[in-house]
Amino acid sequence: MQDRVEPPFWMLGNFAPVTEETTAYDLPVEGAIPPELSGLYVRNGANPRHGQSSHWFLGDGMLHGVAIESGKAKWYRNRYVRTPIFEGAPRHPLAGLDIRYALSNTSVVAHASRIMALVENALPMEISRDLETRGFNDFGGRLATPCTAHPKICPATGEMHFFGYRVIPPYLTYHVADAAGALVRSVEIPVKAATMIHDFALTARHTIFMDLPMVFDMPTAMAGSTMPFHWSESYGARLGVLPRGGGAQSLRWIDIEPCFVYHVANAFEEDDGTIVLDVARYDEHWRDGPKRNAFDTASLTRWRIPPGATRAEETRIDDRSIEFPRIDERRTGVPHNAVYALATEGSLADGVFTELLKYDLKCGRVDARRFVSELPSEFTMVPASEAAGEEEGWLMGYVYDRASATSDLVILDASDIGGKPVARIRLPVRVPQGFHGTWIASEPRECDAAAH
Numbered sequence: 001m002q003d004r005v006e007p008p009f010w011m012l013g014n015f016a017p018v019t020e021e022t023t024a025y026d027l028p029v030e031g032a033i034p035p036e037l038s039g040l041y042v043r044n045g046a047n048p049r050h051g052q053s054s055h056w057f058l059g060d061g062m063l064h065g066v067a068i069e070s071g072k073a074k075w076y077r078n079r080y081v082r083t084p085i086f087e088g089a090p091r092h093p094l095a096g097l098d099i100r101y102a103l104s105n106t107s108v109v110a111h112a113s114r115i116m117a118l119v120e121n122a123l124p125m126e127i128s129r130d131l132e133t134r135g136f137n138d139f140g141g142r143l144a145t146p147c148t149a150h151p152k153i154c155p156a157t158g159e160m161h162f163f164g165y166r167v168i169p170p171y172l173t174y175h176v177a178d179a180a181g182a183l184v185r186s187v188e189i190p191v192k193a194a195t196m197i198h199d200f201a202l203t204a205r206h207t208i209f210m211d212l213p214m215v216f217d218m219p220t221a222m223a224g225s226t227m228p229f230h231w232s233e234s235y236g237a238r239l240g241v242l243p244r245g246g247g248a249q250s251l252r253w254i255d256i257e258p259c260f261v262y263h264v265a266n267a268f269e270e271d272d273g274t275i276v277l278d279v280a281r282y283d284e285h286w287r288d289g290p291k292r293n294a295f296d297t298a299s300l301t302r303w304r305i306p307p308g309a310t311r312a313e314e315t316r317i318d319d320r321s322i323e324f325p326r327i328d329e330r331r332t333g334v335p336h337n338a339v340y341a342l343a344t345e346g347s348l349a350d351g352v353f354t355e356l357l358k359y360d361l362k363c364g365r366v367d368a369r370r371f372v373s374e375l376p377s378e379f380t381m382v383p384a385s386e387a388a389g390e391e392e393g394w395l396m397g398y399v400y401d402r403a404s405a406t407s408d409l410v411i412l413d414a415s416d417i418g419g420k421p422v423a424r425i426r427l428p429v430r431v432p433q434g435f436h437g438t439w440i441a442s443e444p445r446e447c448d449a450a451a452h
């Protein structure tokens with residue numbers, strides 16, 4: 001009964017939405033912003049416009065951005081993503097199937113000179129550098145499925161690889177956009193049923209899909225549930241390994257222990273062709289459906305798929321509960337050493353994110369930055385330069401201070417995450433706990449001139 005009267009965790013503390021769109025210029029800085037940093041940090045999150053939502057994942061998308069140039073924090077802006085739902089479009093009976101009827105609240109990706117806000121049940125929503133909504137990007141009418149919130153940009157080719165899942169056939173479709181942003185390939189991936197698929201993996205030679213037991217529940221959907229997925233004891237779990245460039249006939253299924261995964265940190269191939277994936281793995285998730293006052297916990301886990309194997313080898317890297325695993329994205333698809341993640345303790349409403357962790361996978365060492373009176377959000381790794389080493393750069397993320405009820409954009413040295421922050425950019429308002437952010441480096445000035 002208590003669950004019905006207590007507000008859900010996503011309405012409490014710093015999970016609660018903000019009510020204003022704010023613009024502030026020339027932000028105060030403690031420390032020194034590295035002069036090499038020039039660009040925009042932008043993070044997405046659910047911020048229900050009317051004050052409440054039926055699930056943590058179902059608030060209107062709100063972007064929080066800080067523009068940095070020449071050692072200065074030029075501005076902070078937060079802006080709603082102007083989706084049709086935000087603009088008041090009436091809900092219709094097939095809302096779950098309409099890829100233009102969704103909240104664009106989960107992540108941000110920059111590819112081929114476009115910045116896009118993403119949610120896994122809609123088309124990408126293009127936004128401007130000052131966070132104004134431009135409209136859906138359907139790739140010139142070619143994209144007929146949603147786009148995952150976790151596309152992968154191949155550092156070797158510049159292609160954007162992504163997928164869309166749906167609750168009616170085709171359940172899962174894989175897409176590739178070339179480096180210029182044109183949709184050049186779509187492949188239907190055969191799966192047994194509609195499941196919730198949040199992320200996938202890319203290596204230099206393969207794409208790996210996760211077919212996990214988080215099944216779509218039609219009766220629950222028909223009864224009006226806004227999150228109609230639940231854990232299945234019988235569905236099983238497997239990874240679909242597709243050679244890049246291959247058709248569905250070349251797909252190979254690899255069995256794994258039943259589990260759920262929102263986020264893949266990275267995947268790569270060893271010299272003998274063994275495929276390796278590092279993921280934040282839940283032993284199970286939403287057995288009785290989503291809860292209002294708790295969230296299951298995940299641990300950093302490695303799957304290895306030797307050549308010819310039909311089952312993955314699984315190793316838990318660490319017992320700590322973590323989420324939001326990130327890497328230096330220049331390592332996407334190739335071997336990485338460092339994984340950055342937030343450690344979680346207790347229930348979400350109590351300020352669950354307690355530490356920023358850095359896993360040094362070669363040494364087996366874990367560095368930590370402990371947060372006591374503050375609450376961190378996801379941190380993004382920003383390389384010091386294109387030529388810099390994997391761990392040479394900064395970690396950037398919003399941190400909420402409970403005492404002042406405001407937030408900072410905190411910049412840490414990626415090689416010393418527990419040390420004094422390199423810089424704290426003071427924001428005039430709080431930034432609620434959200435989902436995923438990205439760093440979008442400024443384009444060279446000569447390109448700007450050429451474009452005009």
Ligand SMILES: [Fe+2]
Pocket residue numbers: 106149150198262263435436
């Ligand atoms: Fe995610």
